[in-house]
Amino acid sequence: MSVASTTSSRLPGVTTLGVGSMDDAVLARIAKALGHPARIHIVRVLLERQTCIGCDLVDEVGLAQSTVSEHLRILKAAGIITGEIRRPRVCYALNPASLGPLAGFLNFALVHGVAAPLEQQLERHG
Amino acid sequence: MSVASTTSSRLPGVTTLGVGSMDDAVLARIAKALGHPARIHIVRVLLERQTCIGCDLVDEVGLAQSTVSEHLRILKAAGIITGEIRRPRVCYALNPASLGPLAGFLNFALVHGVAAPLEQQLERHG
DNA sequence: AGCGTCAATCGACGAATTACGATTTATGAG
DNA sequence: CTCATAAATCGTAATTCGTCGATTGACGCT
Numbered sequence: 640m641s642v643a644s645t646t647s648s649r650l651p652g653v654t655t656l657g658v659g660s661m662d663d664a665v666l667a668r669i670a671k672a673l674g675h676p677a678r679i680h681i682v683r684v685l686l687e688r689q690t691c692i693g694c695d696l697v698d699e700v701g702l703a704q705s706t707v708s709e710h711l712r713i714l715k716a717a718g719i720i721t722g723e724i725r726r727p728r729v730c731y732a733l734n735p736a737s738l739g740p741l742a743g744f745l746n747f748a749l750v751h752g753v754a755a756p757l758e759q760q761l762e763r764h765g
Numbered sequence: 766m767s768v769a770s771t772t773s774s775r776l777p778g779v780t781t782l783g784v785g786s787m788d789d790a791v792l793a794r795i796a797k798a799l800g801h802p803a804r805i806h807i808v809r810v811l812l813e814r815q816t817c818i819g820c821d822l823v824d825e826v827g828l829a830q831s832t833v834s835e836h837l838r839i840l841k842a843a844g845i846i847t848g849e850i851r852r853p854r855v856c857y858a859l860n861p862a863s864l865g866p867l868a869g870f871l872n873f874a875l876v877h878g879v880a881a882p883l884e885q886q887l888e889r890h891g
Numbered sequence: 892a893g894c895g896t897c898a899a900t901c902g903a904c905g906a907a908t909t910a911c912g913a914t915t916t917a918t919g920a921g
Numbered sequence: 922c923t924c925a926t927a928a929a930t931c932g933t934a935a936t937t938c939g940t941c942g943a944t945t946g947a948c949g950c951t
Contacts, residue, residue: 663802663809671800675909676789679796679870683789686874694927706910708929713908727918727927735878742871744805745864748812752861801939820897832940834899839938852948853897 669741672717677702678710682733685720691730795867798843803828804836808859811846817856 673679677700684692684699692699697707711731714720718737723730799805803826810818810825818825823833837857840846844863849856 663805667800667802667805670796670805673867674793674797674800676793677909679789679793682874686877689878697927702909703911704928705912705930709909712929722928724928725918727916727925729928733874733878735875738871738874738878741799742868742875745868745871748808748859748864749861749868751812752815752859752864803939823897828939829941830898831900831942835939838899848898850898850947853895853946854948855898 666741666744668717669719669738672713672719673741675710677707678714681707681710681714681731682719685731685733689732691723691732693728693730696731792867792870794843795845795864798839798845799867801836803833804840807833807836807840807857808845811857811859815858817849817858819854819856822857 673682680700681696684696694704696711697704700707700710702710711720711722715722718734721732721734723732799808806826807822810822820830822837823830826833826836828836837846837848841848844860847858847860849858
């Protein structure tokens with residue numbers, strides 16, 4: 640099925656390979672790491688102030704320091720953010736390229752999913 | 766920053782509003798629903814054969830019927846798939862529009878994230 | 892009516908997640 | 922050296938997740 644250079648988008652980091660080229664586990668890992676409001680919030684903050692932040696994150700998301708640290712660990716483990724140690728601080732930054740696979744998958748689903756007429760979604764059967 | 770009609774992409778379902786217009790909880794909910802290999806796999810299968818499938822999904826993902834049913838329930842609850850009851854079968858189909866918010870957020874991160882200081886990403890490995 | 896098929900639900904159980912406070916580690920400042 | 926600060930880690934509790942087998946429900950057939 641379609642390992643074709645089908646349109647998709649020309650977003651940086653998004654391969655134009657078909658959806659079949661991506662591994663379920665890879666995509667799930669990224670999605671799972673983003674699957675918490677606090678972590679989405681962290682990514683958003685890192686997006687706004689690209690300059691790294693340290694403990695400001697703790698103030699931003701209204702959770703305990705240890706909890707925020709854990710969320711940062713999860714994001715880091717997924718490769719979504721980077722943490723440059725600068726004792727006693729740590730400079731966090733977004734690693735946008737890591738989002739490429741999931742973004743590519745979703746874009747693919749978006750452009751190829753709408754091709755199905757509404758009636759098909761309600762009427763078709765095998 | 767926030768609500769700007771910045772570029773992004775012209776993918777269907779992706780609003781051109783800024784990243785600030787999306788709620789953390791909404792994005793996290795979609796991401797969480799996709800945060801499992803089996804569910805990614807289901808979405809992919811639904812993408813390939815847009816025509817809905819019933820029990821074929823159980824064969825596709827190699828899990829018990831009740832487990833697959835649970836994954837389908839989660840995807841349905843997140844609005845990612847639809848299930849048209851056609852006794853004794855159920856016709857599942859992708860609801861691509863539901864992926865729009867997350868796709869938009871990731872695209873935004875992708876295009877706006879590359880501007881981040883390069884040295885941080887290189888210096889990071891330690 | 893009775894059977895077969897498919898999907899949902901129930902109950903169970905271990906594993907993982909989320910959250911917190913307390914502690915520890917590592918610096919830089921005074 | 923001592924103190925303050927920032928981040929990670931530890932221990933722990935509550936909750937959620939993932940998975941399964943068994944059961945139930947709802948049809949279409951014969």
